[in-house]
Amino acid sequence: MNREELAKYLLDKFSDKIEPLETGKAEPFFLLKKPEDLVEFCRTVRDDATLRMDFLCMMCGVDTGENFEVVYSLASIKNRLRFDFKFPLPYDKAEIDSVQEVWAGANWFERETWELYGINIRNHDSLKRFLLPDNWDQGFPMRKNWDAPDFKRMPEV
Protein backbone atom coordinates (compact mmCIF):
# COMPACT_ATOMS: atom_id res chain seq x y z
CA MET A 1 0.00 0.00 0.00
CA ASN A 2 1.53 3.32 -1.04
CA ARG A 3 0.93 6.80 0.31
CA GLU A 4 -2.17 7.62 -1.75
CA GLU A 5 -3.78 4.23 -1.17
CA LEU A 6 -3.20 4.54 2.58
CA ALA A 7 -4.68 8.06 2.69
CA LYS A 8 -7.71 6.96 0.68
CA TYR A 9 -8.23 3.86 2.81
CA LEU A 10 -8.11 5.88 6.05
CA LEU A 11 -10.42 8.63 4.74
CA ASP A 12 -12.97 6.07 3.51
CA LYS A 13 -12.94 4.08 6.71
CA PHE A 14 -12.87 7.01 9.18
CA SER A 15 -14.66 9.68 7.17
CA ASP A 16 -16.55 10.89 10.26
CA LYS A 17 -13.42 11.08 12.48
CA ILE A 18 -10.55 12.54 10.42
CA GLU A 19 -9.94 14.98 7.62
CA PRO A 20 -6.77 15.37 5.52
CA LEU A 21 -4.16 18.10 6.04
CA GLU A 22 -1.89 19.10 3.16
CA THR A 23 1.68 19.40 4.48
CA GLY A 24 3.95 18.20 1.69
CA LYS A 25 5.41 15.63 4.05
CA ALA A 26 6.23 12.09 2.98
CA GLU A 27 3.54 10.62 5.25
CA PRO A 28 -0.20 11.36 5.13
CA PHE A 29 -1.22 13.83 7.82
CA PHE A 30 -4.69 14.06 9.33
CA LEU A 31 -6.70 16.19 11.69
CA LEU A 32 -8.69 14.29 14.30
CA LYS A 33 -12.00 16.13 14.54
CA LYS A 34 -12.92 15.27 18.13
CA PRO A 35 -10.32 14.63 20.88
CA GLU A 36 -12.81 12.28 22.59
CA ASP A 37 -12.36 9.81 19.71
CA LEU A 38 -8.62 9.48 20.40
CA VAL A 39 -8.40 6.15 22.24
CA GLU A 40 -11.06 4.47 20.13
CA PHE A 41 -9.44 5.67 16.88
CA CYS A 42 -6.01 4.47 18.02
CA ARG A 43 -7.33 1.07 19.02
CA THR A 44 -9.14 0.66 15.71
CA VAL A 45 -6.09 1.46 13.54
CA ARG A 46 -3.98 -0.87 15.66
CA ASP A 47 -6.41 -3.80 15.37
CA ASP A 48 -7.45 -3.25 11.73
CA ALA A 49 -6.04 -6.16 9.71
CA THR A 50 -5.12 -4.00 6.69
CA LEU A 51 -3.35 -1.33 8.78
CA ARG A 52 -1.92 -2.95 11.95
CA MET A 53 -0.36 0.30 13.24
CA ASP A 54 1.63 -1.55 15.90
CA PHE A 55 4.15 1.15 16.76
CA LEU A 56 3.80 4.66 18.18
CA CYS A 57 6.87 6.43 16.78
CA MET A 58 6.33 9.66 18.61
CA MET A 59 3.74 11.73 20.42
CA CYS A 60 4.26 15.30 21.52
CA GLY A 61 2.61 18.60 22.35
CA VAL A 62 2.90 21.85 20.39
CA ASP A 63 2.19 25.38 21.57
CA THR A 64 1.18 27.40 18.52
CA GLY A 65 0.63 30.66 20.42
CA GLU A 66 -3.15 30.37 20.00
CA ASN A 67 -3.79 26.88 21.35
CA PHE A 68 -2.11 23.58 22.08
CA GLU A 69 -1.84 20.79 19.56
CA VAL A 70 -1.04 17.16 20.19
CA VAL A 71 0.68 15.24 17.40
CA TYR A 72 0.85 11.46 17.05
CA SER A 73 3.06 9.64 14.57
CA LEU A 74 2.19 6.00 13.92
CA ALA A 75 3.93 3.22 12.04
CA SER A 76 3.15 -0.32 11.07
CA ILE A 77 6.24 -2.46 11.19
CA LYS A 78 4.32 -5.45 9.86
CA ASN A 79 2.79 -3.69 6.82
CA ARG A 80 5.45 -0.96 6.36
CA LEU A 81 3.05 2.00 6.70
CA ARG A 82 3.30 5.41 8.32
CA PHE A 83 0.89 8.21 8.99
CA ASP A 84 0.54 11.11 11.43
CA PHE A 85 -2.42 12.86 12.97
CA LYS A 86 -2.98 15.75 15.31
CA PHE A 87 -5.75 17.65 17.06
CA PRO A 88 -6.00 21.09 18.67
CA LEU A 89 -6.66 21.67 22.37
CA PRO A 90 -7.78 24.98 23.92
CA TYR A 91 -5.53 26.44 26.66
CA ASP A 92 -8.26 26.35 29.28
CA LYS A 93 -9.14 22.68 28.65
CA ALA A 94 -5.72 21.11 28.11
CA GLU A 95 -6.54 17.50 28.91
CA ILE A 96 -6.28 14.33 26.83
CA ASP A 97 -6.82 10.61 27.35
CA SER A 98 -3.86 8.32 27.71
CA VAL A 99 -3.22 5.88 24.86
CA GLN A 100 -1.08 3.71 27.10
CA GLU A 101 -3.58 0.85 26.88
CA VAL A 102 -3.13 0.82 23.09
CA TRP A 103 0.67 1.28 22.94
CA ALA A 104 2.51 0.87 26.25
CA GLY A 105 5.35 3.02 24.88
CA ALA A 106 3.10 6.07 25.07
CA ASN A 107 3.84 6.21 28.81
CA TRP A 108 7.10 8.19 28.54
CA PHE A 109 5.90 10.45 25.70
CA GLU A 110 2.86 11.40 27.74
CA ARG A 111 4.92 12.10 30.85
CA GLU A 112 7.14 14.38 28.77
CA THR A 113 4.14 16.20 27.28
CA TRP A 114 2.62 16.58 30.72
CA GLU A 115 5.69 18.07 32.36
CA LEU A 116 6.88 20.33 29.52
CA TYR A 117 3.49 21.69 28.36
CA GLY A 118 1.20 21.14 31.33
CA ILE A 119 -1.23 19.09 29.23
CA ASN A 120 -2.96 16.83 31.71
CA ILE A 121 -3.18 13.13 30.84
CA ARG A 122 -6.22 11.20 32.04
CA ASN A 123 -5.82 7.53 33.07
CA HIS A 124 -2.02 7.65 33.12
CA ASP A 125 -0.52 5.27 35.65
CA SER A 126 2.61 7.20 36.73
CA LEU A 127 2.41 10.91 36.01
CA LYS A 128 5.62 12.15 37.66
CA ARG A 129 8.80 14.13 36.78
CA PHE A 130 10.59 12.75 33.75
CA LEU A 131 13.17 15.00 32.08
CA LEU A 132 13.31 18.10 34.29
CA PRO A 133 15.26 18.19 37.58
CA ASP A 134 13.44 16.55 40.49
CA ASN A 135 13.17 19.83 42.41
CA TRP A 136 11.82 21.77 39.42
CA ASP A 137 9.22 24.38 40.48
CA GLN A 138 9.21 26.85 37.58
CA GLY A 139 6.19 25.70 35.63
CA PHE A 140 6.00 24.37 32.08
CA PRO A 141 9.03 25.54 30.08
CA MET A 142 7.85 24.71 26.55
CA ARG A 143 4.85 27.03 26.76
CA LYS A 144 5.16 30.19 24.67
CA ASN A 145 4.45 32.48 27.62
CA TRP A 146 6.87 30.74 30.00
CA ASP A 147 9.45 32.86 31.81
CA ALA A 148 12.14 32.45 34.48
CA PRO A 149 14.70 34.78 36.12
CA ASP A 150 17.68 33.58 34.02
CA PHE A 151 15.69 32.88 30.86
CA LYS A 152 16.34 35.07 27.83
CA ARG A 153 14.37 35.12 24.58
CA MET A 154 16.25 35.40 21.32
CA PRO A 155 15.98 39.09 20.35
CA GLU A 156 14.19 39.91 17.11
CA VAL A 157 16.63 40.74 14.32
Add this chain to the structure above:
Amino acid sequence: MGIIKKLPVYLEKIPGGGIVTTSLDSIFSYSQASSLWYLLFGTACCAIELMATGASRYDFDRLGMIFRASPRQSDLIIAAGTITKKMGPRLRLLYDQMAEPRYVIAMGGCTVGGGPFYYDSYAVEKGIDHIVPVDVYIPGCPPRPESLLEGCLTLQKKVKTLKIQDWS
Protein backbone atom coordinates in the same frame (compact mmCIF):
# COMPACT_ATOMS: atom_id res chain seq x y z
CA MET B 1 48.20 18.81 54.02
CA GLY B 2 48.35 19.88 57.65
CA ILE B 3 52.05 19.16 58.15
CA ILE B 4 53.13 20.64 54.83
CA LYS B 5 51.10 23.77 55.49
CA LYS B 6 52.59 24.27 58.97
CA LEU B 7 56.14 23.51 57.83
CA PRO B 8 56.94 27.02 56.54
CA VAL B 9 55.59 28.57 59.77
CA TYR B 10 58.16 26.68 61.90
CA LEU B 11 61.02 26.72 59.38
CA GLU B 12 60.95 30.46 58.82
CA LYS B 13 61.77 31.07 62.52
CA ILE B 14 65.10 29.26 62.05
CA PRO B 15 67.87 31.48 60.57
CA GLY B 16 68.22 30.57 56.89
CA GLY B 17 64.97 28.61 56.94
CA GLY B 18 63.48 30.82 54.23
CA ILE B 19 65.77 29.18 51.68
CA VAL B 20 64.25 25.81 52.53
CA THR B 21 60.66 27.03 52.15
CA THR B 22 61.21 28.84 48.86
CA SER B 23 63.01 25.80 47.44
CA LEU B 24 60.15 23.60 48.65
CA ASP B 25 57.69 25.98 46.99
CA SER B 26 59.39 25.68 43.64
CA ILE B 27 59.75 21.89 43.93
CA PHE B 28 56.11 21.40 44.87
CA SER B 29 54.69 23.78 42.29
CA TYR B 30 56.95 22.40 39.54
CA SER B 31 55.88 18.83 40.26
CA GLN B 32 52.22 19.82 40.40
CA ALA B 33 52.32 21.79 37.18
CA SER B 34 54.10 18.92 35.41
CA SER B 35 51.58 16.27 36.37
CA LEU B 36 48.10 17.77 36.18
CA TRP B 37 45.95 14.68 35.96
CA TYR B 38 42.52 15.50 34.65
CA LEU B 39 39.15 13.96 35.39
CA LEU B 40 37.32 12.32 32.50
CA PHE B 41 34.36 14.68 32.36
CA GLY B 42 33.11 15.07 28.80
CA THR B 43 29.43 15.98 28.52
CA ALA B 44 29.09 17.03 24.87
CA CYS B 45 30.97 17.62 21.61
CA CYS B 46 33.95 19.35 23.32
CA ALA B 47 34.81 15.90 24.67
CA ILE B 48 35.61 14.83 21.10
CA GLU B 49 38.25 17.56 20.89
CA LEU B 50 39.48 16.53 24.33
CA MET B 51 39.87 12.97 23.05
CA ALA B 52 41.68 14.23 19.96
CA THR B 53 44.04 16.19 22.22
CA GLY B 54 44.65 13.07 24.30
CA ALA B 55 45.40 10.96 21.23
CA SER B 56 48.78 10.58 19.55
CA ARG B 57 48.60 13.51 17.10
CA TYR B 58 48.47 16.18 19.83
CA ASP B 59 49.80 13.95 22.61
CA PHE B 60 48.53 15.44 25.87
CA ASP B 61 50.81 13.10 27.85
CA ARG B 62 53.89 15.16 26.99
CA LEU B 63 52.53 17.92 29.26
CA GLY B 64 52.10 15.38 32.04
CA MET B 65 48.35 15.38 31.57
CA ILE B 66 46.94 11.92 32.03
CA PHE B 67 43.23 11.13 32.31
CA ARG B 68 41.85 9.63 35.50
CA ALA B 69 38.46 8.03 35.89
CA SER B 70 38.14 8.97 39.55
CA PRO B 71 37.91 12.43 41.14
CA ARG B 72 40.02 11.17 44.06
CA GLN B 73 43.05 10.82 41.77
CA SER B 74 42.63 13.98 39.70
CA ASP B 75 43.93 17.52 40.13
CA LEU B 76 41.90 19.12 37.37
CA ILE B 77 38.43 19.04 35.87
CA ILE B 78 38.34 19.91 32.19
CA ALA B 79 34.61 20.64 31.91
CA ALA B 80 34.22 19.71 28.26
CA GLY B 81 30.68 20.26 27.09
CA THR B 82 27.28 21.65 27.96
CA ILE B 83 26.42 21.58 31.65
CA THR B 84 22.66 21.39 32.08
CA LYS B 85 20.88 22.45 35.25
CA LYS B 86 20.38 18.78 36.02
CA MET B 87 24.12 18.08 35.60
CA GLY B 88 25.23 21.08 37.70
CA PRO B 89 24.90 19.41 41.14
CA ARG B 90 26.83 16.37 39.82
CA LEU B 91 29.68 18.61 38.67
CA ARG B 92 29.76 20.25 42.09
CA LEU B 93 29.81 16.82 43.78
CA LEU B 94 32.77 15.68 41.66
CA TYR B 95 34.60 18.93 42.37
CA ASP B 96 34.03 18.50 46.11
CA GLN B 97 35.37 14.94 45.98
CA MET B 98 38.72 16.02 44.51
CA ALA B 99 41.73 16.45 46.75
CA GLU B 100 43.15 19.95 47.05
CA PRO B 101 44.85 21.73 45.34
CA ARG B 102 42.29 21.39 42.53
CA TYR B 103 41.71 23.33 39.33
CA VAL B 104 38.92 23.78 36.79
CA ILE B 105 39.19 24.55 33.10
CA ALA B 106 35.99 25.70 31.40
CA MET B 107 36.31 24.39 27.85
CA GLY B 108 34.03 25.72 25.14
CA GLY B 109 31.28 28.31 24.82
CA CYS B 110 28.67 26.36 26.82
CA THR B 111 30.75 26.21 29.98
CA VAL B 112 32.09 29.76 29.61
CA GLY B 113 28.67 31.43 29.38
CA GLY B 114 25.95 29.25 27.93
CA GLY B 115 27.22 29.46 24.35
CA PRO B 116 24.61 28.52 21.74
CA PHE B 117 22.14 27.80 24.57
CA TYR B 118 22.30 31.33 25.99
CA TYR B 119 18.94 32.27 24.43
CA ASP B 120 15.72 30.26 24.49
CA SER B 121 16.96 27.51 26.79
CA TYR B 122 15.35 26.47 30.05
CA ALA B 123 17.74 23.60 30.69
CA VAL B 124 21.33 24.85 30.33
CA GLU B 125 23.43 26.52 33.04
CA LYS B 126 24.69 29.88 31.75
CA GLY B 127 28.34 29.35 32.62
CA ILE B 128 29.81 26.87 35.09
CA ASP B 129 31.28 29.65 37.24
CA HIS B 130 27.84 29.65 38.87
CA ILE B 131 28.70 26.20 40.21
CA VAL B 132 32.48 25.86 40.66
CA PRO B 133 35.37 28.37 40.64
CA VAL B 134 37.05 28.41 37.22
CA ASP B 135 40.79 28.93 36.66
CA VAL B 136 41.05 29.09 32.87
CA TYR B 137 38.34 29.83 30.29
CA ILE B 138 38.80 28.48 26.77
CA PRO B 139 36.30 29.93 24.26
CA GLY B 140 35.38 28.17 21.02
CA CYS B 141 32.64 25.90 19.81
CA PRO B 142 34.34 23.54 20.25
CA PRO B 143 37.91 24.85 20.79
CA ARG B 144 40.55 23.21 18.63
CA PRO B 145 43.14 21.02 20.39
CA GLU B 146 45.67 23.86 20.02
CA SER B 147 43.41 26.10 22.12
CA LEU B 148 43.09 23.43 24.78
CA LEU B 149 46.87 22.96 24.87
CA GLU B 150 47.30 26.73 25.20
CA GLY B 151 44.76 26.75 28.04
CA CYS B 152 46.61 23.98 29.86
CA LEU B 153 49.94 25.77 29.45
CA THR B 154 48.29 28.89 30.92
CA LEU B 155 47.07 26.84 33.87
CA GLN B 156 50.57 25.41 34.35
CA LYS B 157 51.93 28.96 34.49
CA LYS B 158 49.36 29.79 37.14
CA VAL B 159 50.15 26.67 39.18
CA LYS B 160 53.87 27.49 39.12
CA THR B 161 53.25 30.86 40.78
CA LEU B 162 51.40 29.32 43.74
CA LYS B 163 53.08 28.92 47.13
CA ILE B 164 52.51 26.33 49.82
CA GLN B 165 50.78 28.94 51.98
CA ASP B 166 48.25 29.58 49.17
CA TRP B 167 46.89 26.04 49.37
CA SER B 168 43.42 26.11 50.78
